[in-house]
Amino acid sequence: MTLPTALTRLVGVRHPVVQTGMGWVAGPRLVSAVANAGGLGILASATMRFDELQAAIKETRGRTDAPFGVNLRADASDAAERVELLIDEGVAVASFALAPRAEMIARLKDAGVVVIPSVGAARHAEKVAAWGADAVIVQGGEGGGHTGGVASTLLLPSVVDAVDIPVIAAGGFFDGRGLAAALAYGAAGVAMGTRFLLTKESTVPDEVKARYLAAKLDGTVVTTRVDGLPHRVLRTELVDSLERRGGLPGLLLAARNAARFRSLTGLTWRAMIREGRAMRHGRDLTWAQVIMAANTPMLLRAAMVEGRTDAGVLASGQVAGMLGDLPSCADLIADITTRAREVLTELSPE
Numbered sequence: 210m211t212l213p214t215a216l217t218r219l220v221g222v223r224h225p226v227v228q229t230g231m232g233w234v235a236g237p238r239l240v241s242a243v244a245n246a247g248g249l250g251i252l253a254s255a256t257m258r259f260d261e262l263q264a265a266i267k268e269t270r271g272r273t274d275a276p277f278g279v280n281l282r283a284d285a286s287d288a289a290e291r292v293e294l295l296i297d298e299g300v301a302v303a304s305f306a307l308a309p310r311a312e313m314i315a316r317l318k319d320a321g322v323v324v325i326p327s328v329g330a331a332r333h334a335e336k337v338a339a340w341g342a343d344a345v346i347v348q349g350g351e352g353g354g355h356t357g358g359v360a361s362t363l364l365l366p367s368v369v370d371a372v373d374i375p376v377i378a379a380g381g382f383f384d385g386r387g388l389a390a391a392l393a394y395g396a397a398g399v400a401m402g403t404r405f406l407l408t409k410e411s412t413v414p415d416e417v418k419a420r421y422l423a424a425k426l427d428g429t430v431v432t433t434r435v436d437g438l439p440h441r442v443l444r445t446e447l448v449d450s451l452e453r454r455g456g457l458p459g460l461l462l463a464a465r466n467a468a469r470f471r472s473l474t475g476l477t478w479r480a481m482i483r484e485g486r487a488m489r490h491g492r493d494l495t496w497a498q499v500i501m502a503a504n505t506p507m508l509l510r511a512a513m514v515e516g517r518t519d520a521g522v523l524a525s526g527q528v529a530g531m532l533g534d535l536p537s538c539a540d541l542i543a544d545i546t547t548r549a550r551e552v553l554t555e556l557s558p559e
Contacts, residue, residue, distance in 0.1 A: 211247070212388075212546045215375040216397035219343060220302060220323055221276045223247030224546045225388070225398025227346070227377055228405040228538075230280025230304055231354075231524070232256040232506060233513035234413055235405075237265050241272030242410035242538040247546075251278040251304050256506055259287055259294070266298045278302030278325070283309040296320040304346065306355075308333060311340040318343070327379075329357040330364075331371035338372040345372065346400050349380030353403050353526035356380065356431065356441045369395035383528040385548020392553070403526040409537045414516030418535060420445075420523065426530030435522055436505045443523040447508075 211217070214225040226248040228235065235253040243250030252269060254262045262279070269277055281291055283305050292313060295303055303309075303317050305326040314324050318341055327346040328334045334345045347368045349361025357364070361380045369376050375397035382391060382399040391399045406413055407421055424443055431441045434451040442448055505522070512521025536544070 210547065210550065212550060214392065214397040216249075216344065216377060219375055219397075220249055222249050224542055225377075225392075226542050226545055227251065227379075227398060227400035229346075229379065229400050229402040230254070230278070230306075231402050231406060231513075233510050234402075234411060235280070236412060237268040237272060238412055239405065239408070239410050239538070240277050241269050242408075243405065243542070244269075244273040244275035244277045246537075246539040246542040247275070248538070248542050249276065249278060249302065251280050251302065253280050254291065255280065255282045255285070255306070256510070259290060262291065263294060263298075266294070266300060270298070276301035278304050278323075280304045280306060281309070283307045283313060288313070292316055295322055308337050309340075314341045325377070328368065330359075331367045334368045334372045334376070338374050342374065344375040344377060344397065346377040346379050348400075349378075350431075350441075351527045352380030353429070353441050353529075354524040355438055357439070365391065365394050365396060380526065381528060383531055385545045385550075386552055388545055388549040389552035389556075392549070401528075402524075403528050404532065404541070405538065407529075407532050407535055408541060409535055413513050416516050417512055417518055417521075417523065420518050421525060421529050422533055422535075424525065424529040426527065428530055429525050429527050435508065440505075440522075441525065441527070443525045443529065445518060445523060447520060447522065 211223045212225055216225045217223060224247040228243040228248060228250045230251040230253040232253045232255050235251060240250030240252050252265055257265060279295055279300050281288060281303055284307055300322060302323045302325055308326050317324050323343045325344045325346060326337045326342050327348060329348060337345060347364055348356060349364045350356050350358050351361055361378060365378050377398045377400050378391040378396040379400040382401050383404040388399050405411065407418055420443065428444055429441050430444050430448065431439050432448060432452060433439055508522040509524060511517040512523050
C-alpha cells in the first residue's frame with residue numbers, strides 16, 4: 210500500500226519518507242534498506258573522500274534498483290567534481306545541508322538530478338526555490354545536529370506558505386501520526402534521522418544505540434561548545450565537559466582532532482582555513498570555535514563508528530526520548546505509512 214504525494218511523484222519512491230544524510234551513519238547498508246522499503250535513502254558524503262563516495266554509490270547501486278540520494282556540501286573544495294560524479298553515476302537526488310549555488314542547481318537539473326536543499330527559514334526556501342530547487346527539507350528545532358530555534362509546528366507552515374515546491378518536514382517526526390500531521394500542514398512527506406539511526410540496518414554500534422534508547426525526552430541539549438553553532442546532541446559526560454572547558458585545553462583537543470579529520474578526508478589545511486573563515490563571516494565566533502568546527506566530525510566518528518560514548522558526540526533529535534525499539538527499515542516505513550493512512554481516514558470518515 211502506497212501513500213502518494215508530490216514527493217513520491219517527484220523522486221519516484223513509493224512512500225513519502227526520507228532518511229537524512231547523517232555523517233558516519235548513512236552508508237550503503239542503511240540507504241539501500243530504506244530504498245528497498247520504498248523510502249528515499251540519502252548517502253552522507255561530507256565525511257567521505259571522493260573515492261570513498263564513488264565506492265559507496267556503486268555499493269548502494271549494487272544493493273538496490275530503487276532511487277536514492279547523496280548529501281553534498283555545497284562549500285566543499287571538490288563540490289563540482291562530486292556533482293559530476295552524481296550525474297555520471299545516475300544518482301536520483303542531490304541533497305544539500307547548505308544552500309547550493311544557482312549554477313550548481315542548474316547543472317544538476319540539466320542532467321535530470323532532483324535537487325533538494327535543507328533550509329531553516331522561509332526566506333532560505335524562497336531563495337533556493339527561485340534558483341530552481343525541486344523541493345526543500347525544513348528542519349524544526351526538535352531535530353538533531355545543527356538546528357535552529359523554531360519548532361516544526363511553526364517553521365513548517367511558514368515554509369509551506371512561502372514556496373510552491375514540495376516541502377519535506379524534519380525535526381520531531383518518528384511515526385505515522387507525525388507523517389499525517391505533516392501532510393495536514395501541507396508538507397509532501399517527512400525526513401527522519403534519529404529514527405533511522407535506531408534501526409537494525411544502521412551500522413551504529415550497539416552500545417551507542419543503547420545510549421540513545423535510554424534517553425528521556427529531556428535527554429538532549431542544544432550546545433554551541435561543539436563547534437560554535439547550535440548543535441542538538443545527547444547529554445553525555447563529554448558534552449558536560451565541553452560545556453565547562455574553555456581556553457587552551459579545549460583548543461589543543463580541537464586542533465588534534467582537526468588534524469585527524471584532515472588526514473582522513475584528504476582536505477588541505479588551506480581548504481580547512483578557508484572554510485573556517487567562511488564560518489566566521491557574519492557570526493561572532495572565535496578561532497577556537499572555528500577549530501572546534503573542524504573537530505566536530507571526529508567527535509561524531511568516535512561515537513558513530515568507534516562506539517566511544519565517552520569520547521564522542523551523539524547528535525540526536527528530541528525524538529530519541531520517544532523511541533524504544535530497533536525495527537528494520539522495511540517494518541518502520543510500513544508501520545509509518547499504514548498508521549498515517551489510518552489517522553487520515555479517522556479524521557475524514559465517509
